[in-house]
Amino acid sequence: MAVRITPATVTDIRQVVADHSRYWGERDLRSLHLLALVQEFGETCLVARSADEGDDGDDGGVLGYLIGFVTPDRTGYVHLVATRDDARGTGLGRELYAAFTEAARRQGAVRLKAITSTGNAGSVAFHRSLGFEVRTEEDYNGPGETRVVFRRALS
Numbered sequence: 001m002a003v004r005i006t007p008a009t010v011t012d013i014r015q016v017v018a019d020h021s022r023y024w025g026e027r028d029l030r031s032l033h034l035l036a037l038v039q040e041f042g043e044t045c046l047v048a049r050s051a052d053e054g055d056d057g058d059d060g061g062v063l064g065y066l067i068g069f070v071t072p073d074r075t076g077y078v079h080l081v082a083t084r085d086d087a088r089g090t091g092l093g094r095e096l097y098a099a100f101t102e103a104a105r106r107q108g109a110v111r112l113k114a115i116t117s118t119g120n121a122g123s124v125a126f127h128r129s130l131g132f133e134v135r136t137e138e139d140y141n142g143p144g145e146t147r148v149v150f151r152r153a154l155s
Contacts, residue, residue: 040069
């Protein structure tokens with residue numbers, strides 16, 4: 001599948017939230033889709049669409065997206081990444097990560113970081129396949145809020 005990855009817009013994220021279950025299934029993560037992140041960190045918030053979109057008048061919408069930013073300590077932090085149900089298994093998540101990595105490098109990032117919940121085996125396997133170091137950290141998001149933390153240095 002040929003895709004086109006571009007900076008996300010507020011309209012893109014509103015579309016994602018409207019079709020939330022196509023990206024996240026039964027998990028309700030709508031509150032994590034902060035429009036301020038897209039407005040303030042536009043170059044590192046990305047959407048993927050079919051490269052052929054519009055050729056036949058069909059707008060296939062957002063196939064996948066990544067919301068991220070670069071921290072003051074030069075960490076490219078991935079806040080959310082998801083692919084739509086009909087685009088899973090195509091390598092789109094890897095393409096979004098590659099595009100984010102390049103955007104974060106342009107902004108001076110020297111490492112990448114992401115987190116997930118302890119029960120998200122799919123996310124853990126995906127990040128391991130991308131070469132991330134995986135650690136579980138107690139109280140990461142507050143008392144009793146253990147998270148799996150992914151880290152990878154950029155060469």
